[in-house]
Amino acid sequence: MSGEGPSLRERRRAETQRMIQARAMRLFAEDGYDATTVNDVARASGVSTMTVYRHFPTKEDLVLHDRYDPLIAARVAARPADEPLVRRIGRTLVETTRVVVGPADEGTGTPPVPERDLLLARLRLMIDTPALRARHLDSQYATQKAIVDALLGDAPDPDAEFRTWVAASTCLAAMHVALMRWAQEDGRPDLPGLIAAALGAAFGDDFGDDFG
Incomplete structure (x- = not known):
């Protein structure tokens, strides 16, 4: 029923966001923020660079985004x-x-x-x-x-x-x-x-x- 919580699509989107952000944070901690690129984050997350940008429009958003x-x-x-x-x-x-x-x-x-x-x-x-x-x-x-x-x-x-x-x-x-x-x-x-x-x-x- 509508109104009872997030849809399956919304839950999957949130899970993907959390996964990408967690991988990004690990890379930033290991290699440094400036030395890590969005392409690096995409490879570590097993997704395309475009997918990363769809969830996080800027590199800074990988750190600052929250819910x-x-x-x-x-x-x-x-x-x-x-x-x-x-x-x-x-x-x-x-x-x-x-x-x-x-x-x-x-x-x-x-x-x-x-x-x-x-x-x-x-x-x-x-x-x-x-x-x-x-x-x-x-x-x-x-x-x-x-x-x-x-x-x-x-x-x-x-x-x-x-x-x-x-x-x-x-x-x-x-x-x-x-x-x-x-x-x-x-x-x-x-x-x-x-x-x-x-x-x-x-x-x-x-x-x-x-x-x-």
């Missing part, structure tokens, strides 16, 4: 409408991250989470590669827009739109700092906890518990 924006948008829209904006957005970011990365693995024997490992590899590359750091701004803008659209709809009041953009951009900036620290510490800390702490630092220590 988180629709998940964040759906979750932020589902939160109580009477919550203050920064709490509504901040809690969504913390909870969505917990779904993506799973619990912290500091000596717990927790099995690795594929999405967690992919996110960590992507962040390490972004830190080390100037072209990716520059393109990350586009990615963050897309996430901000997804949040604003989810909260306000098609014809927002200009003042409400302004406040929502400010809240979304500030929350995402705090999250970015937490992500960078998490990557620099090899993914050992609890990422949702770091994001909650960053949001607490941005909006006041008494806000920290609200985001955890």
Whole structure:
């Protein structure tokens, strides 16, 4: 029945994307981002170069592409409408991250989470590669827009739109700092906890518990 989930074609497309991205990340880690070509990624993935470009229009997209924006948008829209904006957005970011990365693995024997490992590899590359750091701004803008659209709809009041953009951009900036620290510490800390702490630092220590 329609509306019950992605179609078989959509699932296969998503699987192909994940496979290509995983192979690309392995090559980037082994040979370096600049030294690896899209043709190299295609050969390692067993697909044509055109197929790679169909899923990832630029080389940078092989690192920066993710499927988180629709998940964040759906979750932020589902939160109580009477919550203050920064709490509504901040809690969504913390909870969505917990779904993506799973619990912290500091000596717990927790099995690795594929999405967690992919996110960590992507962040390490972004830190080390100037072209990716520059393109990350586009990615963050897309996430901000997804949040604003989810909260306000098609014809927002200009003042409400302004406040929502400010809240979304500030929350995402705090999250970015937490992500960078998490990557620099090899993914050992609890990422949702770091994001909650960053949001607490941005909006006041008494806000920290609200985001955890």
